[in-house]
Amino acid sequence: MKTINKSFSATYEIKKSKFIAHLVPIEEFKGLQDRLKKEHPKARHVVYALRYLNEFEQIVENSSDDGEPKGSSGQPALNVLRGEDMINVAVLIVRYFGGIKLGIGGLVRAYGNAVKSVIANSNTFIYEKMLKYQFQTSYSNIQKIEYLLNRLEIEKINREFLNSGVNWEIETTKEKIKEFKENF
Secondary structure, three states: OEEOOOOEEEEEEEOOEEEEEEEEEHHHOOOHHHHHHHHOOOOOEEEEEEEEEOOOOOEEEEEEOOOOOOOOOHHHHHHHHHHOOEOOEEEEEEEEOOOOOOHHHHHHHHHHHHHHHHHHOOOOEEOOOOEEEEEEEOHHHHHHHHHHHHHOOOOEEEEEEEOOEEEEEEEEOHHHHHHHHHHO
16 A cells, blocks of 8 residues: 655646646545635535545545536546555545536546546655554663664654653554664
């Protein structure tokens, strides 16, 4: 599975209709459809599709045609996300009508191509499940721990300094936690 860690956009045009696709991490999805509708008041539709893993590691999917003919826009966008094996992402497509009707088949192809275009223009990477690991050290081990975390490229780090020592919480992959434990 692949994912992204920042937003990307791309524009696809066909028969004077313009499709502006926004690929975003799932955390940025909430409220984005309303914001895009306000930013593009002359746009006819803001269609979306999303895929993410819930707390039980199940894939949750959803899509909306936002007034387009049923099954002509949200579902094709979702199918592209599935085909590209994208996870923890949402895609929103702003459509400006160009005056020429595309038909349902044309809409299906146009929305699908808009999503393919934005994925092609984005920096995807392999999804890895992140785990949290907590441990405690003395103050004398701070430099050693920081060196090890830096060497393993573990960037999500929280520290709490107490009288008794330092409480650490790191978030990384299972493999990196195992390697950290072996080297500490």
